[in-house]
Amino acid sequence: MEFIIHNDCFNKAISEVRKGISSKTPLSILMGIKIVVNKESVILIGSNSDIIIEKRIPLMIDGVNVVEIVETGSIVIPATYLSEIVKKLPSNIHIKTNEKQLITIQSDEIITHISGLNADDYPRLPDIQHNIFVNIGSNELVELFKQTMFAASSNEMKPVLTGVHMTFSDDKLVVVATNSHRLSKREICMKMGVKASIIVPRSSLQELAKLFADSDEIKLFISNNYIVFQSKDITLYSRLIDGVYPNTTGLIPKESKTRIRLNTNQFLKGIDRACLFASEWRNNNVNLTIVEGDKLKISSLASEIGKIEETQLMRSIEGEKELSISLDGSFLMDALKIINEEEVMIHFGGSMSPILIQPVGNPSFLQLISPVRTY
Amino acid sequence: MEFIIHNDCFNKAISEVRKGISSKTPLSILMGIKIVVNKESVILIGSNSDIIIEKRIPLMIDGVNVVEIVETGSIVIPATYLSEIVKKLPSNIHIKTNEKQLITIQSDEIITHISGLNADDYPRLPDIQHNIFVNIGSNELVELFKQTMFAASSNEMKPVLTGVHMTFSDDKLVVVATNSHRLSKREICMKMGVKASIIVPRSSLQELAKLFADSDEIKLFISNNYIVFQSKDITLYSRLIDGVYPNTTGLIPKESKTRIRLNTNQFLKGIDRACLFASEWRNNNVNLTIVEGDKLKISSLASEIGKIEETQLMRSIEGEKELSISLDGSFLMDALKIINEEEVMIHFGGSMSPILIQPVGNPSFLQLISPVRTY
Structure with a gap:
């Protein structure tokens, strides 16, 4: 694997996927960022037990070449070191791995070697069916969650209340959160023709609000155990909370x-x-x-x-x-x-x-x- | 005691003297701000075991009336509450105390009552002889300390090394700090004709750097156990560290x-x-x-x-x-x-x-x- 990438662009991508990475995890491979280099793009993936963030960097952004691919491949690099070193490098960054997972990061006269991990050992991304569920403006979606998620419970004794309840019906989406002492409920009109009732962890929606702040439109998918939010270059997968959400209409x-x-x-x-x-x-x-x-x-x-x-x-x-x-x-x-x-x-x-x-x-x-x- | 004061001006003064107040002190009166109202000014005092900060607010600042004195007197007000409430009040602030040390703070339709403490129980300020020791530009003084104090020790086992050593001789001031592994030494020319060798706690100089950042000239006095820095409207008293500073010249x-x-x-x-x-x-x-x-x-x-x-x-x-x-x-x-x-x-x-x-x-x-x- 070998590529040369524009400094700012790589920095931004690393800081985005790092939001998905927990510093406390028993699985050391999850403390790393998975980098996949194919012919069209460099893809960065960061994840923890709740969410997965996937960021795609294309070869060109706004007509400017930002990535040059020398050799395709994949590797997992410790997130903290990658992030710290890339922040401090002065110009374009040249990354190369050898067959022993040793990574060389070079920028001008500065050479770093870091031990990487085998990308095959990184957990696989969940499968999502690509039947688009619904398109929604990112501002509208972010506001919807900001106006509800704060009311969710912080008490892990009742896991369903730590999440936000989303009910999709024929023509609307209803979002509710409560901690039994307060409740917030917001509806938006939405034509989608599919019914679903899911509970999404508040922490995932907090990351969503940060990640998609300047996106235009977001695609929303639901698979068995995941809800997926996808903008042009970022995909956020969040696990769902198992359980039955209390009926709040009567309250x-x-x-x-x-x-x-x-x-x-x-x-x-x-x-x-x-x-x-x-x-x-x-x-x-x-x-x-x-x-x-x-x-x-x-x-x-x-x-x-x-x-x-x-x-x-x-x-x-x-x-x-x-x-x-x-x-x-x-x-x-x-x-x-x-x-x-x-x-x-x-x-x-x-x-x-x-x-x-x-x-x-x-x-x-x-x-x-x-x-x-x-x- | 009764006075009416401009909101911003009072806020700024409170935040300045609060720098001298420690939230952890066994003496509850030191968790308060002492307010002294005389005919010409309102004086705020905050202190802990190391430093005392005195701020004087005159009746007029830059030709604008900022204080109106109704009745002179003094009181001690819990610093946290005073600071929090004054920040949130919309307009001029009217403060009045009764003989039971009950304080009424009013601004428009908002009325607060807080229990105060008797100002007579507040520790007295140290006496300083008003023979001016030396005048120095605040930028020069702040730089002098910033370039040295970081090198002092954080280890309380050798108290003298936690301070900054100032040696005044006929024509110069030498400032040294060291933690035994590193040392920083800076000299400036200064005509004063008095010799002195003192050790000032680093924490006091850190506050000095914040307080006097936008002052013009600072007067510097030394008394038995204190060094005093005085600008037009703020006076900072710092205790000195007892002991003999090691001779660093040979190093x-x-x-x-x-x-x-x-x-x-x-x-x-x-x-x-x-x-x-x-x-x-x-x-x-x-x-x-x-x-x-x-x-x-x-x-x-x-x-x-x-x-x-x-x-x-x-x-x-x-x-x-x-x-x-x-x-x-x-x-x-x-x-x-x-x-x-x-x-x-x-x-x-x-x-x-x-x-x-x-x-x-x-x-x-x-x-x-x-x-x-x-x-």
Whole structure:
């Protein structure tokens, strides 16, 4: 195997596939990047137990030659060393392997030798059927996951809740995540004519959001145990979480006693300030109270240290004008941060019922937060 | 005590004095910021066992009113809460205390109450005699310390070596730091007519470098147990380290077998690359060898993993043309990073003698690094 590659381009590819590589793995071959050189491209692969990232570098990018292939072949190179050395090399990089898996990396007067591993020992990529499932804009897909995945659980005791539930039906995709105390649900219209219900690890979707930030369109496949996202030059395979996701439809309240409309950003800033003392509590308690009929008082109290309170004018209020509820301030902040709309509508069902948060003008997105008990 | 202060200005002052506050201190009052309000200014004080930072905010800055004093007085406010809340307040900040040390912080519709502490319980500032010792440009002073303090020891077993030694004589100031394996020494001309020899904790000088980065001129005082640095609005008091600093003059070799001249930046980059495998060794071993009479080979080797080598053309060589030495690559990088000059001269006394590094054209600055044994 032998090729010469443009420095920047190789650096970028290495840093992309490294996102798939865990530094803690009992399989030493998975600490490496697999490099496959064929006549048309150089392919880099990095993987861990959850995801596989495959990056393809073609011979030319935007009319510029970036790769020159001397001899095809494949090898696995320790990811940390490859990444560190390539970052520090001044110009084009010449990589060559011999039959003993010894790799020579040269750039100008600088010569490095690293021991590689046999590419045949690297786990095989899962097979995917190439019947395209659906095409989707990357911005839309990334937003869909950003608005839901934060609500998933971090507790490994209930593995299904650590993932994000995706339900494909005839004309829409519904994405839900919950940790039992809060829930986020987002729908998008999508014609695909296939039904499926899968649970994807949150960690995979976090990598997706970073990897595909500047892609145009993404192809989405589902195979037996994998979901696959593919842009022009990157493919991300994520394993699925086994199990049955709880039915969350019944959790969403149909009625409310009080509905208030607020400026999203102003409310977020108020909650952020109230969290100052809230962090002294186990549940980051922040209190919301309706005062004088048209104002919302946001307050928190840590009796030993101090208290903070402010009142904000509501944009509108419907239903009962009496309300006092305690919520986890950090959940509220997470919920408000990922709303793009200027206004939010909050539905209250009483001090012991979950609140429902919806951006005004976007019925496809809703969030629930359960109240906390105060003692 | 009561005053109204401009948001940005208060924020900046809090973040400056917080640098002096340790989050781990058995004295809870030292976790607070002391605020003293007199008729002309608001003064903030933060301190730990090593340093005290005093910041003075005058009523006007650049012709703009930033403070309005309602009532003079003093209080100690928990630093973390004060800092967090002030960052998040939208406009001018109104601070008021009552006789029970309860503090009210108000900005627009936002009201916070925090319990304060009695300012009389805060440790007193050390007395300094106001006979000005010396005036010095802040850039010059900060550079002087940056070029030396990194070489001090991190090992608390020899406390004097964790500090930086400052020797004031009739016409110059000599600053030295060493950890027994490397040494950095810098001199500047300075007329002051007083002799003194003190050891200043490295941590204090690190804070100094941050605090006085954009000051013009600094006044420097020395009292019994303190060195004091004072700009227009900030005063930094640092305690001194007790003890006798070793005589380092004898360590500096007077003769050398080989002297080579190199491009500083190119040499630094080469050492950086060689450190790739050097980190596998206990001492970050990097080898320097003269080859072909006019080239320097930089190499490192971790037999299990790989090796890296490169050759650089030397700008000049004097003396013996045979040399092979092993050095701690991270020490070499530290030494080269703080040299501003384009070229360095390196003096070698043999493979077991320390090397001497001097910027070409700057005889006031020198560094020593001891070789490491290779097995």
